Amino acid sequence: MSFAVATSLDDALAAMAAGARPIAGGTDLVVGSRQGKGALPDAIIAIDRLPELAAIEVGDDVTRIGAGVTHATLMTDATVVDQFSSIADAAALVGSPATRNVGTLGGNVMNGSPAMDTGAPLVVLGAEAELRSVDATRSVSLDELWTGPGSTSANADELCTALLIPNRPAASGSAYVRLEYRRAMEIAVVGAAAAVTLDGDTVSTVRVALTAVAPTILEVTGLDAVVGSTIDDAAVAAATAASEQATPISDLRASDAYRRHTIGVMARRAVDAAARRAMGETIAVPVNRALGVGAVA
Amino acid sequence: MAITDLPTFVRADGPDKVTGSGRYTADMTLTGMLAAKFRYAGVSHARITKLDVSAAKAIPGVFAVITADDVPDVRYSYGIADRTLFAKGVVRYDGEVLAAVAAISPEVAQRAVDAIVVEYDELPIVTDLEAAVADDSPLVHDDLDGYAITGDTPHHGNVGTHSSIEMGDPDAAMAAAHTVVSSRFVADASHAVPIEPRAVIAQWEGDKVTIWTSTQVPFDARNGVCETLEMPTTKVRVIVPHVGGGFGGKCGPHYEPHIAALARAAKRPCKLVFSRWEEFTAPDRRREGMIVDVTTGLDAEGNIVARTGELLLDNGAYMADSSFFAQAAAMHVAGPYTIPNVRIDAQLVYTNHQPSGSVRAPTAPQGCWAVESHTDELAAAIGMDPLDFRRRNIVRTGDVGPTGQTYEEIGLDRCLDMAAESAGWGTTELPDDEAFGISIGWWPSFHMPAGAYMKMHADGKVQVITGANECGTGSVMTLRMLAADELGLDQTDVELVYQDTAAAPDGPGASGSMTLFNHGRAVEKAAKEIAGQLRELAATKLEASAADIVLADGAASVAGTPTKSVPIVELAEAAAEGELLLGSGSTDELEWPEIKGSSCLGEQGFSSFMAPQFICHVARVRLDKDTGVARVLEVHAVHDSGTILNPVAAHGQVEGGILMGIGQALTEGTQYDETGSQRNAALLEYKLQTIADAPEIHTQFVEIHTPNAGPKGAKGLAEAPNVPTAGAISNAIAALIGRPVRQLPMTAERVWSTIAEEVTA
Amino acid sequence: MSTDINAIELTVNGVPYPVAIDTSRNLSGVLRNEIGLTGTKEGCDDCECGACMVLLDGQPINSCSYLAVQAQGREITTVEGLADGDELHPLQRNILATGGVQCGFCTPGMLMSAQALLDRNPDPSLEDIKIGLSGNLCRCTGYARILAAVDATAVELRGTSDS
């Protein structure tokens, strides 16, 4: 087994072209190997010291969040907290301070777990993943990227360099809530992100995506119908649609029936919190803790 | 904050622990030491048709692989001697040890473990308690009567111990009752989860073995080695480095014999360190699952006139120290109430789960949760406030309890009143999604023989040599206070020599909240001996009568004449040249409280409670009704544990016990798959409460004069705080949703289903 | 089996240690076995208990699940590096004084998380402390005294830095 620390992006890409797997925080990769799920890859290239991956750049239309940005940064960065609050909500819930300190956005996305917390926020914000290899750079939609639990369509030599997020129109807000049995050190039983844009008192766009109720992050469809309705109506419609469209499994964390019920509750609360933010209300990150037990709205 | 108002008490082992210099067993290394690993059964019930270790032995770097064939053929355990060190013939739970490997590194040891070949004929797996007691159930043990059985241990089929408590005529009283309520509650198993996974090191010198281990009870560990490896007591020395928590989980002998046998075979010291997965699944120390069916009859005024109950407890595959569980559980389901007519029948049932064993107040949190939830149902049935209902029915000083024990001075009534007052029961306005719940409980103190030696050196410093074991509670530290007090010294003049079976007289170690109660009495006696010697010396020197000598502030003085005084160190100096200052003490037998008018089947020493401790907890809970997620915001705890000698340690025990209780109430349940294996043997899935979940805890002590108690009137304390918390939380949830959640833990999903049932009902 | 050994240098509490280790080795194991600093504890298999918490360039990490090779070139701080010679760090002193230490197995990890928190946020609310220590499980204390100790330390340290 070999290990090297990449000192430049090119370095990292070359190592990957030669077959190395990237390690950022290692909170999925190393932990996964310790749980006896499998050995570490034969060759590892550490990408955690690359400044190129650690930047958050606000462009005219798109904000570029480096794949190496840690959850600790995401939850406190002013741009993310103000503009893409749902990502900050999600990052603030990941693991413990130690997990957030080294765990990265790129690692979360590329690990491809249906329980990843930043996934649903990225979906509702319309993000794309920037993938780079020695030869090429391309952007893919997240829908295309995630192909199943723990699998992505990225080629083995492709590094995720950034997540590209369209800047938000005025009167917009987003939020992420998740069901938690305790107030820290949790894994999503279910979670929901919502992004809402308002036109006065009514909803002009709403997107909702769900965590841990399908093989990959699931975007709720058919919400066009709520355009023009009140926030409350939109929240209720999103809840119903979320419960209907979810295809949850039963496992040791919850039964399918309970997941189906609570995903509706999470969707309603996410839409509600997103709309309140869109109206200018300040709800601290993360919504879960700001609003109390079990994410009570 | 109140915490900083308490007098500071810096534990003698504290600096070691905060600087990282303190050694726990896993921190130790011996020259030539090998890594030990176990091969586990991996299936819950099967006959072994082949066990071949030859490939494992052939791996370079492997020094020994041992199985049942390599140790004496001894069956052992308390109550029913049903087990062997290594599986023999049949495996009965998946964490049963088949073989042990010693190798040059953990990696090589693991490869050897994987190279062991085992083949099985599968046997039917018994996991369901009700099915297990049916006549046609497959048996976990074919022939219990083929095992050596000790004590009053009625058994049959899969029932390991059948115990009952009975008084009066419950059938007639129930028939005549004004209101009768029947309830069923089902508690899942749970785990002790000390943060330190257990570790054992063994090293031989000639025919003697020294074992370093993270046990709570070094003498039990030693005796276990002696019994299973057929060795004399004098050839086995158990030393206990710092222990990273126990909670019962590290009581009894565990893997000390295995590692001793392995080290002998490998001719090298061997070290075992458990992973968290092993810590969950292998040891015989799981908190037992329980089914409680309880029926209570009330008269028109709301007095309890009769109670009957049927209990099934999941013993798992083998008897650890569990033979008393059935009777203990029966006592908790009877509860600290005046009930003239009682019959509670409890069966400890073998299954193919991991064995159950003492975990902090065994059987009590579950039994108490069931009966206290039932108590609120009783109060509701007659429209009475739960606090008033308890005030009417609890045992008070001079009352007769449910097995005919008459209580001398007890403080349960004051616990109830003070907890209610502290919480603002009935006066605090709560939002719609919050409620209070109240619960009471009890727990005995235990007498066990314990000894202490003591020596005072020429410099006036004292060493106490005790069999007590410090697993965190701080009660061993309190022993210094007791010795210092008798001798008129400061506690910093007293050092403890402890956790070494070769040095100290025997004792129960850190089990059953017995450190202070028993080791404390022995230390007091030993100190009194030296104090007597000092008084004689001082009397001669000061020309006074020994009876008039007072030992205080480092000096021996004549009572009433403080000018006639001599520093203790001077006496010690003189003694060092003459008759040495040595003391020893052993606990006096305490009389077991008498019971009258009751009869008990399967008597296991729990039908009456010695120096009983009483508790009342009030929990304030907030519930998210949409999801069923409950959060405990406050707990008001009042304890009658007799005299509190060390307030900081006492508060710490209560706070820790409450957090453990909240975990058991809401998030800590052992989940099994259909084959009897634990599904959630990891801390992300078996969820302890974090600091972010911790509520405000308001603790008070009722310090009354307790007859027949330990040193200075102290009773036990470490287990009691764990008893009533889940009951209090249950009653708060029931107050919010109109009915109790009938399964423990009361997970969010279970709360939600209970709400949903109500909607459809 | 990998035979790939890396000769690297790890800087722990300001002291450089040359070690030769396999790539797959976790940092806690190397600290405990090769370097001989056993204050860092191991209580689980996978990042769930916090007993192994150390600081990497001042920030907390679960050393049980961090590759030792990935820590080269960074400053590692363990519980052994907290005290100033024989002088206990205020966190150590206060956690003893309040009674926040029982079995002590969680204590090193707690102290490291607390140290990182106070470095990041010298004036934490009780809720900030709770979140800051939420990756450290303690089974003994019920946390109240640990919370009080960190709170008291924050007050104490602010007092000294103001003056």
Ligand SMILES: Cc1cc2nc3c(=O)[nH]c(=O)nc-3n(C[C@H](O)[C@H](O)[C@H](O)COP(=O)(O)OP(=O)(O)OC[C@H]3O[C@@H](n4cnc5c(N)ncnc54)[C@H](O)[C@@H]3O)c2cc1C
């Ligand atoms: C205790 C604990 C709690 C956790 N709690 C949560 C939680 O609440 N919510 C949650 O979502 N997750 C949680 N996680 C999972 C994990 O922390 C996150 O997924 C984290 O974001 C992973 O980032 P990383 O940098 O550590 O990834 P790594 O482990 O370094 O990498 C993960 C995977 O992605 C690949 N990879 C990493 N970076 C890139 C890149 N730039 N391009 C291509 N491939 C890449 C790696 O090769 C690897 O396969 C938890 C983990 C632990 C240990």
Ligand code: FES
């Ligand atoms: S040992 Fe690292 S988190 Fe438990």
Ligand code: FES
């Ligand atoms: S003091 Fe024992 S785990 Fe915290």
